[in-house]
Amino acid sequence: MPLNIIVCIKQVIDPEIPASQFKIDPGTKRQVQGSHSLVISAYDQNALEVAIQLKEKQGGKVTAISVGAATAATALKSALSMGADEAILVDDPAIAASDQQGIAYVLAKATQKVGTFDLVLTGCVSGDWGDRAVPAFMAEELGIGCVSFVSRIEAKDGQVVLRRVVEDGYELIEAKTPVLASVISDDTNTPRYPKLKDIMAAGKKTIPTWKAADLVLDPDRVGSGAARVAITDVYLPLKESKCEMIKGDTPQEQAANLAARLRELKLI
Amino acid sequence: MTPSREIYWNIPGHIFLYILFFPFLIVFLYGMYRQVRRLLMGQPAGVLDHFWDRLRGFVEHAVLQRRIARDAVSGLLHLSMSWGFAALFIATCLVALQDYFGIPTLYGNFYLYFMSLTVDLFGLAAVAGVGIALVRRYGAKPDRLLKPRLADNYGVLLALFLVILVTGFLIEGLRIAATADPWGHWSPGGWLASLPFVGFGEAQHATLHRLLWWFHAIVAFAFVAYLPYSISLHMLAAPANILLRNRERSGVLQPIDLEKAERFGASTIGQYTWKHLLDLEACTECGRCQQVCPAWTTGKPLTPKGVIIDLRDHLRLVAEGGDSRKMVGDVISHDVLWACTTCGACHQECPVFIEPIPKIVEMRRHLVMEEAEFPETMQQALRSLEERGHPFRGTSATRTDWAKGLGVKTVAGNGRPDILYWVGCAAAFDERNQKVAVSLAKLMQRAGVNFSILGEEERCTGDPARRIGNEYLFQILAGENITTLNRYGIKKIVTSCPHCYNTIKNEYPKLGGSYEIVHHTEMLADLTRQGRLRPERRMDGVASFHDPCYLGRHNGVYDSPRRLLGAIPGLQVKEMGRCRERGFCCGAGGGLMWFEEKIGKRVSWERTEEALALQPQVLASACPFCLIMFEDALKVKGANETTRPLDLAEVIAQSVEGSD
Numbered sequence: 060m061p062l063n064i065i066v067c068i069k070q071v072i073d074p075e076i077p078a079s080q081f082k083i084d085p086g087t088k089r090q091v092q093g094s095h096s097l098v099i100s101a102y103d104q105n106a107l108e109v110a111i112q113l114k115e116k117q118g119g120k121v122t123a124i125s126v127g128a129a130t131a132a133t134a135l136k137s138a139l140s141m142g143a144d145e146a147i148l149v150d151d152p153a154i155a156a157s158d159q160q161g162i163a164y165v166l167a168k169a170t171q172k173v174g175t176f177d178l179v180l181t182g183c184v185s186g187d188w189g190d191r192a193v194p195a196f197m198a199e200e201l202g203i204g205c206v207s208f209v210s211r212i213e214a215k216d217g218q219v220v221l222r223r224v225v226e227d228g229y230e231l232i233e234a235k236t237p238v239l240a241s242v243i244s245d246d247t248n249t250p251r252y253p254k255l256k257d258i259m260a261a262g263k264k265t266i267p268t269w270k271a272a273d274l275v276l277d278p279d280r281v282g283s284g285a286a287r288v289a290i291t292d293v294y295l296p297l298k299e300s301k302c303e304m305i306k307g308d309t310p311q312e313q314a315a316n317l318a319a320r321l322r323e324l325k326l327i
Numbered sequence: 328m329t330p331s332r333e334i335y336w337n338i339p340g341h342i343f344l345y346i347l348f349f350p351f352l353i354v355f356l357y358g359m360y361r362q363v364r365r366l367l368m369g370q371p372a373g374v375l376d377h378f379w380d381r382l383r384g385f386v387e388h389a390v391l392q393r394r395i396a397r398d399a400v401s402g403l404l405h406l407s408m409s410w411g412f413a414a415l416f417i418a419t420c421l422v423a424l425q426d427y428f429g430i431p432t433l434y435g436n437f438y439l440y441f442m443s444l445t446v447d448l449f450g451l452a453a454v455a456g457v458g459i460a461l462v463r464r465y466g467a468k469p470d471r472l473l474k475p476r477l478a479d480n481y482g483v484l485l486a487l488f489l490v491i492l493v494t495g496f497l498i499e500g501l502r503i504a505a506t507a508d509p510w511g512h513w514s515p516g517g518w519l520a521s522l523p524f525v526g527f528g529e530a531q532h533a534t535l536h537r538l539l540w541w542f543h544a545i546v547a548f549a550f551v552a553y554l555p556y557s558i559s560l561h562m563l564a565a566p567a568n569i570l571l572r573n574r575e576r577s578g579v580l581q582p583i584d585l586e587k588a589e590r591f592g593a594s595t596i597g598q599y600t601w602k603h604l605l606d607l608e609a610c611t612e613c614g615r616c617q618q619v620c621p622a623w624t625t626g627k628p629l630t631p632k633g634v635i636i637d638l639r640d641h642l643r644l645v646a647e648g649g650d651s652r653k654m655v656g657d658v659i660s661h662d663v664l665w666a667c668t669t670c671g672a673c674h675q676e677c678p679v680f681i682e683p684i685p686k687i688v689e690m691r692r693h694l695v696m697e698e699a700e701f702p703e704t705m706q707q708a709l710r711s712l713e714e715r716g717h718p719f720r721g722t723s724a725t726r727t728d729w730a731k732g733l734g735v736k737t738v739a740g741n742g743r744p745d746i747l748y749w750v751g752c753a754a755a756f757d758e759r760n761q762k763v764a765v766s767l768a769k770l771m772q773r774a775g776v777n778f779s780i781l782g783e784e785e786r787c788t789g790d791p792a793r794r795i796g797n798e799y800l801f802q803i804l805a806g807e808n809i810t811t812l813n814r815y816g817i818k819k820i821v822t823s824c825p826h827c828y829n830t831i832k833n834e835y836p837k838l839g840g841s842y843e844i845v846h847h848t849e850m851l852a853d854l855t856r857q858g859r860l861r862p863e864r865r866m867d868g869v870a871s872f873h874d875p876c877y878l879g880r881h882n883g884v885y886d887s888p889r890r891l892l893g894a895i896p897g898l899q900v901k902e903m904g905r906c907r908e909r910g911f912c913c914g915a916g917g918g919l920m921w922f923e924e925k926i927g928k929r930v931s932w933e934r935t936e937e938a939l940a941l942q943p944q945v946l947a948s949a950c951p952f953c954l955i956m957f958e959d960a961l962k963v964k965g966a967n968e969t970t971r972p973l974d975l976a977e978v979i980a981q982s983v984e985g986s987d
């Protein structure tokens with residue numbers, strides 16, 4: 060059975076930069092991009108890979124959607140070069156400061172605007188904030204089931220079988236479509252390296268940008284005003300180190316004092 | 328009486344020779360036609376530039392056969408055969424000269440000294456050559472001839488040679504015996520052959536002579552006809568290949584015009600240029616390339632000779648109407664393609680200038696850019712190059728961390744320096760190599776060199792991307808770097824990475840970036856000679872220098888590193904058996920730094936063992952990749968306490984008082 064698959068991708072600041080390079084803007088309470096590159100959040104790439112593999116086997120169509128700034132178009136281009144058939148950018152200042160629920164609402168509206176869909180895939184956790192909230196909220200918005208931490212999906216007898224990774228193994232879940240799954244990596248869904256002709260073809264495609272008006276959004280549900288979660292503070296964990304000299308005249312005495320001090324600190 | 332002999336003695340019908348030759352000639356020409364048609368399956372290539380230099384190389388390598396003579400026995404046997412036959416052929420032509428144009432080549436001193444004595448000696452040399460060849464090929468059976476498979480038919484060729492030579496001498500001997508030639512002993516070979524016939528009667532002499540004469544002629548013609556259909560073809564294709572050889576350095580890969588290209592790399596044999604196809608036809612199957620190949624010698628399936636003869640056989644099948652196998656994957660397996668370190672040893676060794684590297688890289692290009700099918704670890708390195716401009720995924724450093732506290736300036740903050748220090752990704756992001764950058768920076772500061780770095784504006788030169796086969800990514804990275812360098816008006820560069828050195832020096836000019844670039848060993852050698860650096864502190868012990876492929880073989884820098892080591896008081900320098908032009912790869916080139924060697928022995932272990940046999944305290948190199956490989960291998964071998972792998976900059980820094 061052909062599957063129409065929506066994959067939600069997010070563009071984030073390269074999460075692999077050295078820790079020393081991680082800076083936060085105290086005003087916006089967001090990470091400063093500086094000279095770092097923007098990449099597709101890692102698990103979103105696994106989601107894309109799962110979608111493309113399914114399409115190759117079953118037929119159908121993969122549409123990538125990203126809510127973000129104009130720069131997210133490059134993330135969508137790389138989704139196209141990997142094998143997505145279409146890509147849509149949702150970019151509007153009115154939705155920029157939405158919280159997780161707001162974003163889930165926007166994504167759901169965009170998904171509905173695309174038309175019929177059998178599967179909605181997202182990464183299981185984003186590479187920046189990492190609060191794993193959007194997939195569940197989005198399923199709620201769409202009124203469909205949600206399976207989290209899925210590594211493989213197979214289509215079978217008009218249903219899909221999802222392999223959900225749990226702590227000590229996996230569960231196989233059969234679900235009727237449409238269904239939403241958040242994807243985790245395993246060795247079957249390593250994102251593919253795109254072929255050059257696909258990169259070039261993706262470069263030539265235009266990516267439509269949808270505005271709030273295109274999605275007929277309820278203005279009370281998006282933007283900072285609608286946010287039910289507020290970030291009060293973001294900071295880098297402080298690493299402090301102190302040095303204390305252990306006294307003692309002989310090595311034995313020093314060792315005894317060291318042991319006593321460690322016990323005092325409840326370290327041994 | 329003037330020394331002479333009767334032309335065509337005892338052969339009244341010699342004019343029929345030409346009629347007899349005709350069918351053989353047809354067969355020969357048809358073979359050559361097929362050969363040319365095979366070459367024309369290839370893409371166009373321009374090869375006729377720099378004619379005089381090509382001719383010089385032709386004389387050096389096709390006539391004087393310098394490369395063949397690097398192996399004494401093969402050199403001797405090949406020179407005796409080829410020159411022997413050449414002399415005999417010339418003599419035959421000279422006889423024709425007398426016959427048709429009346430130029431008396433068979434008279435007087437010329438007859439005695441050249442036509443008899445010299446030519447005969449050459450003929451005897453050819454016999455000796457055939458003899459040695461037979462003993463070596465069927466007695467000694469060296470690996471390089473037999474493996475990976477025996478595809479040639481040298482046996483037939485040698486047999487033909489032997490028959491032609493022996494019958495030639497017998498004919499001469501019969502004539503000498505029959506005519507009681509007073510100058511017979513001037514032809515030592517013929518004279519010897521005449522001895523058994525002295526007692527024969529006149530009629531016997533005449534019949535035997537005539538029979539053998541025609542037989543000799545027919546075998547010689549058969550050889551001509553057979554030539555284009557056998558390994559003998561190398562007698563024509565190899566000299567042609569030497570004349571038309573690629574004159575660029577072996578480390579250079581050719582750019583693809585990405586705007587216009589309809590395909591990227593080669594997936595079928597006809598996608599190579601005709602010059603590459605000529606390479607295949609010119610191969611003599613001598614196996615010299617295989618003998619020095621780090622992949623082959625450590626048990627990988629790759630042998631450059633194997634690649635060449637497999638492609639050649641495939642080419643011939645395709646030309647004959649079909650080979651159902653895919654070139655990439657079936658004819659040449661992926662394991663073969665991903666085993667090449669692009670070390671260039673095969674290029675250096677090949678007596679007829681065949682180039683396996685571009686053949687391999689073209690197939691890699693196809694796999695990477697068209698199929699996106701290549702080792703996962705390499706994919707990650709390329710992704711990192713795309714996303715971060717360097718291949719060291721997961722590094723905890725930034726490009727300038729190593730320089731903290733050293734007062735090293737960036738070009739952006741320093742205006743124009745006298746020289747730009749191109750740090751390279753390895754020295755910036757790899758912890759071990761950061762120390763090399765620090766040593767070099769301090770040495771330059773000490774010597775008063777006005778340098779700066781690009782800092783965050785530097786990108787990978789693109790060397791790994793290009794050699795792995797992603798030409799597209801290479802051109803993006805190279806383009807960014809060239810734009811940056813040109814924007815700052817950089818003229819002079821020093822680098823501590825031979826890969827960056829090779830790319831900037833030899834590959835950037837074609838993309839619009841021409842700079843004067845030196846390797847840090849060249850710079851340090853100059854500074855030491857000028858007395859601006861004085862390595863005066865004694866270092867007792869043994870040091871050995873490992874030639875990085877991209878510094879030595881690909882760019883010819885052998886002496887500066889040795890001069891540096893030699894300048895250090897107390898240090899005893901010992902060479903490994905495989906050094907300089909014959910240096911053995913560390914295993915990391917050609918993008919294999921990002922490849923897990925699973926088949927056979929690790930190349931780096933092989934090299935490290937060779938070094939350890941000298942029991943050195945210092946294993947010196949001048950390349951960040953070699954250093955990473957040796958650090959690792961010495962640890963595995965448990966020798967990292969006694970033998971320290973160091974970059975030459977670090978060695979010099981230790982010997983220059985107060986520089987650390």
Ligand code: SF4
Pocket residue numbers: 616619620621622623629630631666667668669670671672673674683684
């Ligand atoms: S370049 Fe080096 S590794 Fe590659 S085939 Fe030639 S000798 Fe072998």
Ligand code: SF4
Pocket residue numbers: 609610611612613614615616617631632635676677678679680681
């Ligand atoms: S490629 Fe060159 S060195 Fe290798 S077998 Fe052929 S002729 Fe010999």
